[in-house]
Amino acid sequence: MSKEINDILKNDHRDFDHGKLEDNFGNNPITLFNQWFQYAFENNVQESNAMIIATLGQDGFTSSRVVYMKELLEEGFVFYTNYESKKAQDIAFSDKISALFFWTEIERQVRIKGVVEKVPEELSDLYFDSRPRSSQLGAWASSQSAKLKDRETLEDKLKEFDKQFEGKPVPRPKFWGGYVLKPIYFEFWQGRPSRLHDRICFEKKEDHSWEIFRINP
Numbered sequence: 043m044s045k046e047i048n049d050i051l052k053n054d055h056r057d058f059d060h061g062k063l064e065d066n067f068g069n070n071p072i073t074l075f076n077q078w079f080q081y082a083f084e085n086n087v088q089e090s091n092a093m094i095i096a097t098l099g100q101d102g103f104t105s106s107r108v109v110y111m112k113e114l115l116e117e118g119f120v121f122y123t124n125y126e127s128k129k130a131q132d133i134a135f136s137d138k139i140s141a142l143f144f145w146t147e148i149e150r151q152v153r154i155k156g157v158v159e160k161v162p163e164e165l166s167d168l169y170f171d172s173r174p175r176s177s178q179l180g181a182w183a184s185s186q187s188a189k190l191k192d193r194e195t196l197e198d199k200l201k202e203f204d205k206q207f208e209g210k211p212v213p214r215p216k217f218w219g220g221y222v223l224k225p226i227y228f229e230f231w232q233g234r235p236s237r238l239h240d241r242i243c244f245e246k247k248e249d250h251s252w253e254i255f256r257i258n259p
């Protein structure tokens with residue numbers, strides 16, 4: 043089996059030719075991200091708000107997983123999760139994380155580095171209230187990242203919470219809410235022919251302005 047995989051990989055020499063970046067990026071990376079996101083949306087990029095975040099664990103290993111960007115604020119990228127999960131424990135250890143968007147259909151990736159903090163409770167409440175009831179109950183039922191005896195245990199917990207909140211709105215559990223990633227560094231990457239890709243970086247300076255520069259592919 044592995045031989046077949048390696049044959050496929052060996053013969054895969056696709057080139058990138060979707061687009062190029064002119065030297066005209068503005069001076070605000072959030073604005074540029076906004077434009078890129080809209081472009082991704084117009085080009086029917088699947089899961090365009092899926093962002094891979096990497097956190098640092100106390101054991102010195104990084105770990106990555108996909109979360110959904112649910113809001114883009116002037117100050118950064120908001121995602122929602124369980125505040126007792128593995129990623130939340132990592133964030134308590136180190137609030138410095140990275141995020142990655144990969145949009146295959148338009149041959150672009152955006153890499154972000156920044157610092158995360160919890161969003162105000164009201165924002166988490168607002169988002170939680172907007173979720174389908176089934177997802178709200180799911181948040182109560184799942185001790186995210188903790189060991190689970192079997193699937194049945196989880197489904198039983200869901201039923202219990204369904205009963206507990208029968209006929210009532212499901213409140214947001216205190217252990218569930220949002221984080222905002224406040225970026226200090228961006229790289230906007232556009233695939234180009236012959237592996238001579240465009241890479242445009244924004245680095246936040248002490249006076250909060252952004253230094254903009256290209257780097258080699």
Ligand SMILES: Cc1cc2nc3c(=O)[nH]c(=O)nc-3n(C[C@H](O)[C@H](O)[C@H](O)COP(=O)(O)O)c2cc1C
Binds near residue numbers: 089109121123128130
């Ligand atoms: C497309 C996709 C979207 C996801 N969105 C979220 C999300 O918004 N929040 C979340 O907590 N987990 C989300 N997950 C699940 C996470 O990838 C991960 O399994 C979970 O958060 C537990 O991670 P942890 O154990 O490292 O904390 C998503 C997974 C996929 C594949």
